Amino acid sequence: MMKKLKHMILSFLGLMLIWVLLTSWDLQEIYAGLIVSALIVLLSLGMEPVLGDVKLTPKALVFGLWYIFVFLKELLVSNLDVARRVVNPKLPIKPGIVKVKTTLHSNIGKTILANSITLTPGTLTVDIKDEYLYIHWIEIKHDDLEGATKDIVQKFEKYLEVIFG
Amino acid sequence: MELAGAIITLIGSIFLFLGALGLLRMPDIFNRMQAGTKATTLGSILFLAGTALAHAECTCIGKIVILILFIIFTNPLSSHALARAAHHIGIPLAKKTVKDDLAKDEKKNKNSQTGEGE
Numbered sequence: 001m002m003k004k005l006k007h008m009i010l011s012f013l014g015l016m017l018i019w020v021l022l023t024s025w026d027l028q029e030i031y032a033g034l035i036v037s038a039l040i041v042l043l044s045l046g047m048e049p050v051l052g053d054v055k056l057t058p059k060a061l062v063f064g065l066w067y068i069f070v071f072l073k074e075l076l077v078s079n080l081d082v083a084r085r086v087v088n089p090k091l092p093i094k095p096g097i098v099k100v101k102t103t104l105h106s107n108i109g110k111t112i113l114a115n116s117i118t119l120t121p122g123t124l125t126v127d128i129k130d131e132y133l134y135i136h137w138i139e140i141k142h143d144d145l146e147g148a149t150k151d152i153v154q155k156f157e158k159y160l161e162v163i164f165g
Numbered sequence: 166m167e168l169a170g171a172i173i174t175l176i177g178s179i180f181l182f183l184g185a186l187g188l189l190r191m192p193d194i195f196n197r198m199q200a201g202t203k204a205t206t207l208g209s210i211l212f213l214a215g216t217a218l219a220h221a222e223c224t225c226i227g228k229i230v231i232l233i234l235f236i237i238f239t240n241p242l243s244s245h246a247l248a249r250a251a252h253h254i255g256i257p258l259a260k261k262t263v264k265d266d267l268a269k270d271e272k273k274n275k276n277s278q279t280g281e282g283e
Contacts, residue, residue, distance in 0.1 A: 093196060
């Protein structure tokens with residue numbers, strides 16, 4: 001029940017934020033936004049409360065903001081890395097699909113982890129089964145599950161664990 | 166300000182170009198997707214950010230922030246769905262490929278299932 005309430009409040013605030021960014025600080029428009037956001041939250045009551053797993057402790061908020069910077073840095077590095085491989089005439093790739101393990105439990109945590117992995121250096125999530133992620137790696141550096149997990153997953157996991165659990 | 170915006174937009178379009186080049190050069194669908202997803206994501210983000218900087222006088226910055234967020238959330242999802250579907254219907258991986266844990270595990274699952282049926 002707590003989870004559901006948290007999900008409702010968070011999605012209402014998120015919708016309201018998007019509304020304000022899309023329109024303006026006009027009082028009438030804000031009223032309209034309040035009504036529409038509340039309606040959407042009520043209509044989606046039957047859905048899975050995915051946002052209920054978000055933790056709202058101060059530590060989680062700090063880690064959440066910090067995670068954005070970590071993510072942007074990885075995004076930049078990954079682009080330069082892939083660009084380097086693309087323009088190199090020898091095309092230095094050694095691709096394959098490896099299996100890694102995550103310790104995250106919540107669905108939203110896993111979703112964000114998989115998305116982050118897809119957008120970062122040379123890795124692309126192909127499939128998720130329970131706690132295992134199958135990842136296409138453009139240059140395999142470790143052959144075993146532990147090494148690959150350490151290289152790909154753990155830099156994000158330590159933040160996501162605090163934020164989503 | 167306008168100059169900075171123009172330069173950022175240019176860098177963004179260079180990344181988009183590299184993404185397109187990657188699509189042509191990579192040997193199989195998964196590697197192509199690697200080039201496709203990453204380069205287009207950063208390319209589009211820089212492109213939009215550059216536009217926002219160059220037209221700082223308009224009130225569109227909020228909208229551009231939302232566009233960037235939606236791109237960050239949806240781009241990896243679509244490539245994940247494509248990669249999963251491609252692997253599922255058995256599109257072969259490139260010759261250079263070293264290993265394929267997913268195919269191995271799927272085979273194992275199938276074997277254990279038929280083993281139970283007997």
